[in-house]
Amino acid sequence: MILGRLAVVGLGPGSAVWRTPEASARLAGATDLVGYGPYLALVPELTPPPVRHEFDNREEATRAQFGLDLAARGRDVVVVSSGDPGIFAMATAVVEELHRADDGRYRGVEVSIVPGVTAASAAAARVGAPLGHDFCCLSLSDVLKPWAVVEQRLEAVAGADLVVALYNPISRHRPWQLGRAMEILGGYRSPSTPVVLGRDLGRTGEAVQVTTLGALDIADVDMRTVVMVGSSTTRAFKDVDGHTWVYTPRAYPEAPS
Amino acid sequence: MILGRLAVVGLGPGSAVWRTPEASARLAGATDLVGYGPYLALVPELTPPPVRHEFDNREEATRAQFGLDLAARGRDVVVVSSGDPGIFAMATAVVEELHRADDGRYRGVEVSIVPGVTAASAAAARVGAPLGHDFCCLSLSDVLKPWAVVEQRLEAVAGADLVVALYNPISRHRPWQLGRAMEILGGYRSPSTPVVLGRDLGRTGEAVQVTTLGALDIADVDMRTVVMVGSSTTRAFKDVDGHTWVYTPRAYPEAPS
Numbered sequence: 001m002i003l004g005r006l007a008v009v010g011l012g013p014g015s016a017v018w019r020t021p022e023a024s025a026r027l028a029g030a031t032d033l034v035g036y037g038p039y040l041a042l043v044p045e046l047t048p049p050p051v052r053h054e055f056d057n058r059e060e061a062t063r064a065q066f067g068l069d070l071a072a073r074g075r076d077v078v079v080v081s082s083g084d085p086g087i088f089a090m091a092t093a094v095v096e097e098l099h100r101a102d103d104g105r106y107r108g109v110e111v112s113i114v115p116g117v118t119a120a121s122a123a124a125a126r127v128g129a130p131l132g133h134d135f136c137c138l139s140l141s142d143v144l145k146p147w148a149v150v151e152q153r154l155e156a157v158a159g160a161d162l163v164v165a166l167y168n169p170i171s172r173h174r175p176w177q178l179g180r181a182m183e184i185l186g187g188y189r190s191p192s193t194p195v196v197l198g199r200d201l202g203r204t205g206e207a208v209q210v211t212t213l214g215a216l217d218i219a220d221v222d223m224r225t226v227v228m229v230g231s232s233t234t235r236a237f238k239d240v241d242g243h244t245w246v247y248t249p250r251a252y253p254e255a256p257s
Numbered sequence: 258m259i260l261g262r263l264a265v266v267g268l269g270p271g272s273a274v275w276r277t278p279e280a281s282a283r284l285a286g287a288t289d290l291v292g293y294g295p296y297l298a299l300v301p302e303l304t305p306p307p308v309r310h311e312f313d314n315r316e317e318a319t320r321a322q323f324g325l326d327l328a329a330r331g332r333d334v335v336v337v338s339s340g341d342p343g344i345f346a347m348a349t350a351v352v353e354e355l356h357r358a359d360d361g362r363y364r365g366v367e368v369s370i371v372p373g374v375t376a377a378s379a380a381a382a383r384v385g386a387p388l389g390h391d392f393c394c395l396s397l398s399d400v401l402k403p404w405a406v407v408e409q410r411l412e413a414v415a416g417a418d419l420v421v422a423l424y425n426p427i428s429r430h431r432p433w434q435l436g437r438a439m440e441i442l443g444g445y446r447s448p449s450t451p452v453v454l455g456r457d458l459g460r461t462g463e464a465v466q467v468t469t470l471g472a473l474d475i476a477d478v479d480m481r482t483v484v485m486v487g488s489s490t491t492r493a494f495k496d497v498d499g500h501t502w503v504y505t506p507r508a509y510p511e512a513p514s
Contacts, residue, residue: 092389
């Protein structure tokens with residue numbers, strides 16, 4: 001029996017200039033691509049063309065199991081993620097399935113994770129260095145965790161003055177959560193705190209916006225946006241050429257009171 | 258007058274397979290490379306060879322200013338970082354210098370940040386998906402922030418049950434801080450909490466170790482190690498082929514009490 005393999009590959013955000021050689025090499029050898037449609041669309045034409053298995057966004061466990069089953073049948077499978085597959089993406093779903101399948105059905109299948117540039121890194125790079133000091137990455141989705149946990153975490157990281165990067169900030173089914181999150185952060189931070197919105201990084205229609213906690217319009221945010229809210233030390237400024245920069249200084253002056 | 262440009266480039270962790278095409282392209286055109294010696298050593302021979310300006314690790318502001326001054330004299334400068342330049346690396350230092358230089362001395366110089374794969378993403382990929390749920394990245398260095406702030410942040414993120422990735426965990430000048438950090442996390446997490454140590458990712462001598470909060474030996478950690486401490490839900494298991502995996506499930510069962 002020929003054993004296959006499976007890699008969960010991070011494409012990086014949108015653009016191929018941010019795709020690692022390891023990711024490209026793994027895609028080039030694949031017999032099967034498994035992924036959410038818009039992510040599969042980021043993969044260029046390949047020769048010979050792999051079979052493309054398109055799934056809905058919410059079917060992560062199904063996608064993981066489907067990919068592992070293909071690999072167990074000898075295929076060379078790539079499960080496609082955008083950004084970094086280990087950050088709010090498909091790596092966890094695949095490892096969870098491996099853990100569940102303790103009956104030996106995936107014995108000998110070589111499973112690996114190919115890291116990528118995550119969306120927050122790319123959005124940060126566009127404006128400078130908002131993540132240059134201690135920060136956290138939180139998902140605002142309460143599909144798989146209680147909203148009370150999200151609120152508790154927002155309170156904790158706001159109190160500890162971390163920069164906050166929010167993934168999955170809003171969706172059709174979760175319309176009010178982002179507003180509530182900003183309300184919580186606003187309880188700890190000044191309205192002038194810089195906020196960075198990065199949408200469709202590296203893709204056609206990329207939009208990066210620098211605003212403030214006080215001026216943020218929730219309507220400017222959708223599910224493809226990463227939202228970064230500064231700490232008390234994060235600064236925004238216009239340089240002499242009119243370019244807007246955001247950074248969080250390396251030095252932290254004193255313990256917050 | 259010919260104006261130059263400066264890019265702060267993230268090489269990714271060690272290996273060239275994790276270096277983005279954008280980073281490679283920018284290196285290929287550079288007239289000058291500015292960086293900490295061990296990072297410059299990661300840059301391959303280039304033709305024509307750029308001038309290599311080597312600095313000590315602690316001279317971040319000097320390095321940034323030196324690079325910007327070169328660019329203002331018309332050079333094509335790359336400030337070299339490992340990993341992602343925006344995460345505890347050189348991007349902040351360069352943007353800080355830009356902010357300080359409000360006298361127009363860098364007018365017209367094109368400054369950009371080229372993102373990369375950060376060390377935590379690469380270390381996570383080696384073992385599965387420990388960062389698959391909410392997490393934070395904290396620097397344990399108290400060179401530029403008071404230790405009291407570090408402790409306060411550790412308490413906050415431990416209480417909020419985030420996975421914790423620690424950068425700059427230890428050095429010759431900061432020998433006891435990591436032990437104290439583990440003591441704080443141990444006040445909130447069980448001794449069986451998975452801990453991942455990733456050292457020299459993608460380089461000769463790469464070492465990735467999975468241990469627990471109770472069994473961690475501080476002597477296994479040095480300044481080139483990224484340390485990841487799981488949340489209450491992070492799991493480690495051996496698959497049927499004997500490979501050890503670590504992941505943090507996507508689902509969070511209930512609010513921590």
